[in-house]
Amino acid sequence: xxxxxxxxxxxxxxxxxxxxxxxxxxxxxxxxxxxxxxxxxxxxxxxxxxxxxxxxxxxxxxxxxxxxxxxxxxxxxxxxxxxxxxxxxxxxxxxxxxxxxxxxxxxxxxxxxxxxxxxxxxxxxxxxxxxxxxxxxxxxxxxxxxxxxxxxxxxxxxxxxxxxxxxxxxxxxxxxxxxxxxxxxxxxxxxxxxxxxxxxxxxxxxxxxxxxxxxxxxxxxxxxxxxxxxxxxxxxxxxxxxxxxxxxxxxxxxxxxxxxxxxxxxxxxxxxxxxxxxxxxxxxxxxxxxxxxxxxxxxxxxxxxxxxxxxxxxxxxxxxxxxxxxxxxxxxxxxxxxxxxxxxxxxxxxxxxxxxxxxxxxxxxxxxxxxxxxxxxxxxxxxxxxxxxxxxxxxxxxxxxxxxxxxxxxxxxxxxxxxxxxxxxxxxxxxxxxxxxxxxxxxxxxxxxxxxxxxxxxxxxxxxxxxxxxxxxxxxxxxxxxxxxxxxxxxxxxxxxxxxxxxxxxxxxxxxxxxxxxxxxxxxxxxxxxxxxxxxxxxxxxxxxxxxxxxxxxxxxxxxxxxxxxxxxxxxxxxxxxxxxxxxxxxxxxxxxxxxxxxxxxxxxxxxxxxxxxxxxxxxxxxxxxxxxxxxxxxxxxxxxxxxxxxxxxxxxxxxxxxxxxxxxxxxxxxxxxxxxxxxxxxxxxxxxxxxxxxxxxxxxxxxxxxxxxxxxxxxxxxxxxxxxxxxxxxxxxxxxxxxxxxxxxxxxxxxxxxxxxxxxxxxxxxx
Amino acid sequence: xxxxxxxxxxxxxxxxxxxxxxxxxxxxxxxxxxxxxxxxxxxxxxxxxxxxxxxxxxxxxxxxxxxxxxxxxxxxxxxxxxxxxxxxxxxxxxxxxxxxxxxxxxxxxxxxxxxxxxxxxxxxxxxxxxxxxxxxxxxxxxxxxxxxxxxxxxxxxx
Numbered sequence: 001x002x003x004x005x006x007x008x009x010x011x012x013x014x015x016x017x018x019x020x021x022x023x024x025x026x027x028x029x030x031x032x033x034x035x036x037x038x039x040x041x042x043x044x045x046x047x048x049x050x051x052x053x054x055x056x057x058x059x060x061x062x063x064x065x066x067x068x069x070x071x072x073x074x075x076x077x078x079x080x081x082x083x084x085x086x087x088x089x090x091x092x093x094x095x096x097x098x099x100x101x102x103x104x105x106x107x108x109x110x111x112x113x114x115x116x117x118x119x120x121x122x123x124x125x126x127x128x129x130x131x132x133x134x135x136x137x138x139x140x141x142x143x144x145x146x147x148x149x150x151x152x153x154x155x156x157x158x159x160x161x162x163x164x165x166x167x168x169x170x171x172x173x174x175x176x177x178x179x180x181x182x183x184x185x186x187x188x189x190x191x192x193x194x195x196x197x198x199x200x201x202x203x204x205x206x207x208x209x210x211x212x213x214x215x216x217x218x219x220x221x222x223x224x225x226x227x228x229x230x231x232x233x234x235x236x237x238x239x240x241x242x243x244x245x246x247x248x249x250x251x252x253x254x255x256x257x258x259x260x261x262x263x264x265x266x267x268x269x270x271x272x273x274x275x276x277x278x279x280x281x282x283x284x285x286x287x288x289x290x291x292x293x294x295x296x297x298x299x300x301x302x303x304x305x306x307x308x309x310x311x312x313x314x315x316x317x318x319x320x321x322x323x324x325x326x327x328x329x330x331x332x333x334x335x336x337x338x339x340x341x342x343x344x345x346x347x348x349x350x351x352x353x354x355x356x357x358x359x360x361x362x363x364x365x366x367x368x369x370x371x372x373x374x375x376x377x378x379x380x381x382x383x384x385x386x387x388x389x390x391x392x393x394x395x396x397x398x399x400x401x402x403x404x405x406x407x408x409x410x411x412x413x414x415x416x417x418x419x420x421x422x423x424x425x426x427x428x429x430x431x432x433x434x435x436x437x438x439x440x441x442x443x444x445x446x447x448x449x450x451x452x453x454x455x456x457x458x459x460x461x462x463x464x465x466x467x468x469x470x471x472x473x474x475x476x477x478x479x480x481x482x483x484x485x486x487x488x489x490x491x492x493x494x495x496x497x498x499x500x501x502x503x504x505x506x507x508x509x510x511x512x513x514x515x516x517x518x519x520x521x522x523x524x525x526x527x528x529x530x531x532x533x534x535x536x537x538x539x540x541x542x543x544x545x546x547x548x549x550x551x552x553x554x555x556x557x558x559x560x561x562x563x564x565x566x567x568x569x570x571x572x573x574x575x576x577x578x579x580x581x582x583x584x585x586x587x588x589x590x591x592x593x594x595x596x597x598x599x600x601x602x603x604x605x606x607x608x609x610x611x612x613x614x615x616x617x618x619x620x621x622x623x624x625x626x627x628x629x630x631x632x633x634x635x636x637x638x639x640x641x642x643x644x645x646x647x648x649x650x651x652x653x654x655x656x657x658x659x660x661x662x663x664x665x666x667x668x669x670x671x672x673x674x675x676x677x678x679x680x681x682x683x684x685x686x687x688x689x690x691x692x693x694x695x696x697x698x699x700x701x702x703x704x705x706x707x708x709x710x711x712x713x714x715x716x717x718x719x720x721x722x723x724x725x726x727x728x729x730x731x732x733x734x735x736x737x738x739x740x741x742x743x744x745x746x747x748x749x750x751x752x753x754x755x756x757x758x759x760x761x762x763x764x765x766x767x768x
Numbered sequence: 769x770x771x772x773x774x775x776x777x778x779x780x781x782x783x784x785x786x787x788x789x790x791x792x793x794x795x796x797x798x799x800x801x802x803x804x805x806x807x808x809x810x811x812x813x814x815x816x817x818x819x820x821x822x823x824x825x826x827x828x829x830x831x832x833x834x835x836x837x838x839x840x841x842x843x844x845x846x847x848x849x850x851x852x853x854x855x856x857x858x859x860x861x862x863x864x865x866x867x868x869x870x871x872x873x874x875x876x877x878x879x880x881x882x883x884x885x886x887x888x889x890x891x892x893x894x895x896x897x898x899x900x901x902x903x904x905x906x907x908x909x910x911x912x913x914x915x916x917x918x919x920x921x922x923x924x925x926x
Contacts, residue, residue: 222863
């Protein structure tokens with residue numbers, strides 16, 4: 001198969017209106033159609049950049065362009081029962097892409113959304129880079145090819161119906177899965193599925209609907225998996241019934257990435273009730289038993305000598321010093337007035353509520369793995385290498401994920417489960433205890449951000465930001481993607497984390513010459529791309545400095561931003577939240593509004609919040625929780641270009657807001673003596689109901705594009721920044737260390753040996 | 769191993785398990801009832817919230833030996849049967865407000881919500897913001913606002 005000519009790329013998006021696309025009808029007993037074209041704003045056309053690289057090309061363009069050569073293998077299948085199915089080569093982890101995908105198919109195929117079944121595809125190495133779920137790229141890169149495949153199916157069904165009904169195809173209408181002719185005859189698509197099938201593969205041209213014809217895209221739709229979720233029927237990896245895959249846990253070291261030495265009581269633990277196997281593996285000592293309760297008991301009983309890990313003796317203070325030494329120079333101070341500020345962002349956990357987990361069944365000549373994986377191809381290759389099997393002998397199933405937030409870009413549990421299953425020769429259902437997930441799981445790296453903004457009169461003369469971070473591990477496939485695309489990137493010879501940083505960071509304000517640089521240090525931590533990656537910290541620092549600049553110039557924070565924004569979409573979103581949130585209203589002392597803006601993923605987000613920092617609020621009692629300042633109101637405006645599912649978009653913005661509140665106020669990991677103190681949800685203070693704003697309004701701006709942007713991560717940065725700005729205005733002091741409560745340890749740390757806490761026995765005392 | 773008898777989703781069940789096996793693992797690993805989720809194992813995240821005799825309880829912290837033969841355990845799978853309908857009003861409210869994102873915590877959230885509404889009704893009053901603030905179930909997707917809205921809606925029909 002070859003790629004048709006791409007549409008013109010010259011200046012941004014292609015001209016609107018009907019465009020013809022090429023799709024395929026594949027040989028099969030029932031109708032199967034496919035598409036390969038992604039008419040992306042591709043990477044190759046960019047010139048050497050001047051100041052603002054993200055205007056020429058951003059991270060999503062790279063990912064979309066990387067997906068181009070192989071996207072053709074996505075297939076829509078029409079079944080004799082009138083349903084339509086599609087195996088999405090992405091991971092659903094709560095972001096709603098199975099729903100939006102069903103909507104795209106329903107739109108072009110004219111079937112009810114409820115008749116479209118979207119499953120998650122197994123790892124398909126032939127898709128190369130086109131099976132990575134990340135950087136909010138799913139809808140951007142699949143929007144057109146999925147619709148093309150569905151449109152091909154629609155055309156085939158109409159042709160088959162014409163023969164069936166003895167009418168001209170042009171006289172037929174397909175609606176709600178039924179084809180009707182002008183004489184009143186009708187036939188369902190289920191009855192046509194076999195007749196529309198092809199014996200030989202064919203290449204066909206189709207037109208897609210104009211936006212004006214949409215009846216599904218752009219209308220709010222509820223989640224297609226909601227009924228399964230609210231009835232308990234939705235299956236996550238640990239809910240699967242794989243024969244003989246018994247509960248398995250690992251006794252882990254007391255410090256980050258420590259290694260197991262001698263085990264003093266292997267035989268004793270092997271004899272414990274329910275325990276079937278105990279084995280030393282690379283990450284600790286694995287225990288397999290009849291129940292997870294028995295695993296917990298066995299893990300707690302093990303007496304292991306541990307070897308040091310990769311963060312021996314390190315603490316928040318020593319890492320802060322490492323970062324200070326790695327900070328790039330800011331240069332000589334400007335001769336004009338300037339705002340200079342340094343911000344510290346502590347380690348944060350990207351634990352999802354579903355802990356790291358996987359099922360593995362490894363046999364001498366083959367292996368089968370089940371896990372929620374956002375980079376299943378790389379996982380498959382890594383597992384095959386670890387097991388010494390050819391990749392073709394390893395099957396990797398992608399299960400629905402219980403949240404990700406970047407965590408499921410990695411496959412730590414899948415790799416470990418495969419190792420354990422091979423080692424003991426039995427299938428395993430591996431689950432990390434929450435304490436494992438908190439202490440040995442991936443984190444958002446600690447970072448500092450230094451900003452200098454020079455100004456004179458009413459003009460900002462220049463803006464510099466130097467971000468220094470513990471290294472972010474991008475070794476989950478994104479690295480390979482960038483390496484392969486490197487020759488097409490206008491960024492010169494720099495590593496891919498710097499490339500990622502440059503491509504993801506925009507400068508929406510007219511601040512004269514500006515530069516943002518990343519320097520990384522220390523690869524000793526288990527890090528990863530937490531939701532919105534660098535942007536929450538970088539943007540939080542920038543927006544706080546924007547507030548300072550406004551104050552120096554005697555301007556209002558909203559008015560200043562509005563004046564300096566360079567982009568109409570950004571200005572419109574900012575104006576919308578200012579209006580809806582009643583910016584500038586009189587508020588009591590100790591409370592304040594904050595406003596912030598972020599642009600990324602071809603999308604714009606503005607956030608206005610109100611915060612209450614008065615003692616009566618900060619000190620309100622909550623058992624085993626951090627109360628602190630409360631965000632009492634939030635107004636978010638989002639322009640995602642084209643909103644496929646506004647209801648889903650609103651949901652993503654709501655979740656992003658909760659993340660932003662957490663990162664500004666309460667959520668961090670404390671590093672002490674080579675380990676994180678946080679071991680569970682009573683230590684790690686993600687936003688809870690008592691931190692949730694009682695008033696929330698999410699405004700989806702009118703579409704500004706004929707193609708969707710990304711939205712799953714978009715809202716974190718401006719939310720965090722708006723909360724920080726509001727906190728600074730309410731307290732009269734700009735916060736410089738995040739989260740603001742990091743200096744107070746709000747819990748008693750749990751022991752590190754044994755590595756998991758005992759299961760409580762007092763449940764009956766708390767029934768209410 | 770000792771036998772334990774209790775009522776589960778309207779039926780009498782008997783299982784072989786150690787006295788101190790926590791009910792969560794009896795449900796999930798022995799009986800294959802997977803609606804209650806593991807999120808912490810120490811009764812702080814509340815993902816496993818189910819009902820014991822109609823009140824919110826967390827099976828990760830209940831030794832199965834603590835249960836009496838007459839104790840009625842209800843998991844998300846059995847919630848609709850308590851009102852003899854396809855869906856409990858709270859499940860319907862969850863659909864109406866499109867609460868779910870990943871869905872992992874939602875069985876526990878719904879069970880906690882139903883117990884909260886029952887408790888508040890028994891006190892003869894309406895749900896308040898303070899009641900909603902007091903819900904301890906974590907949602908890492910941050911669906912809290914829609915949860916609050918759905919509880920108020922669901923309470924109307926309970």
